[in-house]
Amino acid sequence: MSFLTDLTLDDRGLPEPTPEIAQERRIAIFDLLEENSFEIIKEGAPDGPYKLTLGINDRRLVFDISATNDAPVAQFLISLSPLRQVIKDYFQIVESYFKAVSTLPPAQIEAIDMGRRGIHNEGAEQLRERLSGKIEIDEQTARRLFTLICALHFRG
Numbered sequence: 001m002s003f004l005t006d007l008t009l010d011d012r013g014l015p016e017p018t019p020e021i022a023q024e025r026r027i028a029i030f031d032l033l034e035e036n037s038f039e040i041i042k043e044g045a046p047d048g049p050y051k052l053t054l055g056i057n058d059r060r061l062v063f064d065i066s067a068t069n070d071a072p073v074a075q076f077l078i079s080l081s082p083l084r085q086v087i088k089d090y091f092q093i094v095e096s097y098f099k100a101v102s103t104l105p106p107a108q109i110e111a112i113d114m115g116r117r118g119i120h121n122e123g124a125e126q127l128r129e130r131l132s133g134k135i136e137i138d139e140q141t142a143r144r145l146f147t148l149i150c151a152l153h154f155r156g
Helices: 019-034 081-103 106-131 139-153
Strands: 004-010 038-040 050-057 060-067 072-079 135-137
Touching: 004 019, 004 139, 019 139, 038 050, 050 139, 072 106, 081 106, 081 139, 106 135, 106 139, 135 139
Parallel strands: 004 050
Antiparallel strands: 038 135, 050 060, 060 072
């Protein structure tokens, strides 16, 4: 099975992340590199492991994939339009969650967190669908990549 050994976020030209977003990035990258499944579905593509640079260019999500020796393997551009609403919903509920942590009782925080996880799962599934036929990833890898896509999509 193929997997990622390195992941870089290409955030050139994007606003500085908030401390919360920066922490989400670090956790998602660490967790992703600890355990992931990432297989390129392209004839002639070498088996992994791979390095991934994830970025946004011209409203498209860019997956730049290379071998561990930095030889280019593939590049995929995915429109962000189909993910836009779920990303927006995710940011709204994350903002509610961060506000709730300091003011609401645990039961309400838990309810907001359940909603956040549901939207996160929805975004991960949409990502898997968008990558279908290009890259095959498991559910946990999709969740962590969705977190990173949201972190890149963050506009300050």
